[in-house]
Amino acid sequence: MSVFLQPLSDPVLTQKGVEVAVLREDLLHPSIPGNKWRKLKYNIRAAQEQQAQTLITFGGAFSNHIAAVAAAGQEYGFATLGYIRGEEILPLNPTLQYATGCGMELRYLNRTQYRLRNDLQFRAEIEKAAPKPYLLPEGGTNLLAVKGCTEIVYELTQPWDVLCVAAGTGGTLAGIVAGAKGKGSILGFPALKGGEFLQPEVAQLVQAYTGQAYQNWELQTGYHFGGYAKHTPELLTFIQDFHATQGILLDPVYTGKMLYGVFDLIMQDYFTRGTKLVAVHTGGQQGWAGYAQRYNLNLGFID
Ligand SMILES: *Cc1c(COP(=O)(O)O)cnc(C)c1O
Numbered sequence: 001m002s003v004f005l006q007p008l009s010d011p012v013l014t015q016k017g018v019e020v021a022v023l024r025e026d027l028l029h030p031s032i033p034g035n036k037w038r039k040l041k042y043n044i045r046a047a048q049e050q051q052a053q054t055l056i057t058f059g060g061a062f063s064n065h066i067a068a069v070a071a072a073g074q075e076y077g078f079a080t081l082g083y084i085r086g087e088e089i090l091p092l093n094p095t096l097q098y099a100t101g102c103g104m105e106l107r108y109l110n111r112t113q114y115r116l117r118n119d120l121q122f123r124a125e126i127e128k129a130a131p132k133p134y135l136l137p138e139g140g141t142n143l144l145a146v147k148g149c150t151e152i153v154y155e156l157t158q159p160w161d162v163l164c165v166a167a168g169t170g171g172t173l174a175g176i177v178a179g180a181k182g183k184g185s186i187l188g189f190p191a192l193k194g195g196e197f198l199q200p201e202v203a204q205l206v207q208a209y210t211g212q213a214y215q216n217w218e219l220q221t222g223y224h225f226g227g228y229a230k231h232t233p234e235l236l237t238f239i240q241d242f243h244a245t246q247g248i249l250l251d252p253v254y255t256g257k258m259l260y261g262v263f264d265l266i267m268q269d270y271f272t273r274g275t276k277l278v279a280v281h282t283g284g285q286q287g288w289a290g291y292a293q294r295y296n297l298n299l300g301f302i303d
Contacts, residue, residue, distance in 0.1 A: 003028050005158055005278065008246055010263075017273035018266050022248055022259075025152060026283035031075060034283020035172040036068030038152060039145035043136060044076050046144060052134035054079040056126060058109075058117050061086060062095050062229065062290045064253075064283065065140050070099035080104040081130050085114045094289035141171030146209045149175020152280060160184060162271065164262050165280040166191055166254035167219070168228075170198040172282060174205035177217045181210075186217040187265075189258040192228045195221040223261035229253050229291070235260060236297070243301045251284030252291050 005021040013020055029037040047055060055078045059066040066082050073080030082104050084096070091097075096106060109117070116122040117138065127133045136142070149172045153163070163180065164187045167173045173188040180186055190198055198219055207213055225235045231252055239256040243249050250256040262279050271277065292299055 003155065005156075006246075006248065010245065012263065012266060016266050016269065016271075017275075018271050019274075019276045020262065020266075021158075021276075021278055022246075023152070023156070023278050023280045024248075026255075026281045026285065028283075031071040032068045033064075033286070034281065035149060035152075036064055036140065036283065037072075038148040038175070039140040039171060040068060040072050040136075041148040042144035043134070043140070043142070043148075044072060044078075047078065047134035048076070050134060051132065052078065053132035054081055054130035054134065055136060056081045056083070056130060056133050057136040057140070058083045058114070058138040059085070060229075061089070061093055062253075062287055062294070063139075064095075064251075064287055065138070066099050066104070067095050067286050069136060069140070070102035070104035073104065074102040078134070079130065081133075082106050083114075083117065083126070084108050085111065093293065095286065098286065139169035139171065141169040141174075141205070143205070143209055145171045146175040146178055146205055150179030150209075152176055153179030156278065159276060160278045161275050162187060162277040163280065164189065164258060164277060166258040166282055167195065167198055167202075168192070168254065170202040171205065172280075173198075173217070174202045174209065176280070177202065177206050177214055178210045180214070180216065182212070182214050182216055184216065188217065188219050189223050189261045190219060190221055191224060191254050191257055193224045193226070195219055195224060220261050220265070223257045223264070225257055225260075231256075231295075236299070238263075240299070240301055248281065249285055249288075249301070250281070251287055253287055254284050255281055 007021045025034045057069045088108050167188040167190045238260045239250050
């Protein structure tokens with residue numbers, strides 16, 4: 001399946017006169033969903049050109065990025081090495097089981113070591129750990145990732161006024177801002193508490209990639225639901241209802257929070273009547289199995 005725009009139908013949207021469609025980026029690639037494939041595409045190409053053998057990266061134990069790099073390594077013929085934050089917990093959670101199943105080697109870093117992950121000396125040591133390495137930062141965000149995410153906008157053929165996207169490191173948001181080239185308005189929904197920190201980081205990525213300081217974007221920092229990978233019963237109910245009414249499974253860490261925010265803003269009359277809004281489904285459904293286990297959730301709507 002490929003990416004398409006799925007229009008939503010909901011009484012609130014009719015009442016407020018806002019058109020919302022979900023851009024199904026989660027269906028972009030069969031094994032590397034959503035924005036993680038957008039972010040990896042040009043990095044994989046660079047790794048191939050450099051004749052790298054091993055993709056090395058970092059992430060938490062439930063990370064969509066770790067799962068995506070493992071799948072990409074298997075598909076494109078690279079060994080993969082994942083540095084995981086925290087101690088090894090056995091049996092491996094579903095994300096790490098999947099990653100090792102794709103052939104990824106896992107190594108664990110305690111929190112102090114993990115904090116040094118971008119330190120040059122530490123990186124040099126890590127690069128020595130594998131033959132012909134290609135290093136991907138945590139979350140996969142670099143300028144090649146930004147380049148890949150500009151294509152989310154380039155491939156949108158229908159008219160839109162507002163683009164909404166969830167943000168972790170902000171790389172996807174930066175790519176969308178870069179790809180929009182000043183057109184429309186773009187809203188980023190940080191999944192972390194204190195998401196204001198992304199403002200300068202996204203601005204810097206956009207500036208570095210485009211040489212421009214676009215002003216047509218903003219962060220909506222009020223929809224973190226307690227912090228990264230945290231939730232409230234209200235959020236889970238929203239995700240469950242959304243699945244039942246729209247037939248789209250959101251993820252609990254990113255896209256559920258973003259779409260909750262989109263509907264909340266619509267109810268507050270944040271958008272003028274007639275606004276055409278596109279919400280980007282960046283994927284992340286692989287995280288449900290581990291998430292449900294971790295919080296002991298019994299959710300009938302996830303199979
Ligand atoms: C990683 C991820 C994001 C965040 O992407 P960034 O580029 O780090 O902001 C959003 N949604 C999903 C589903 C993700 O897996």
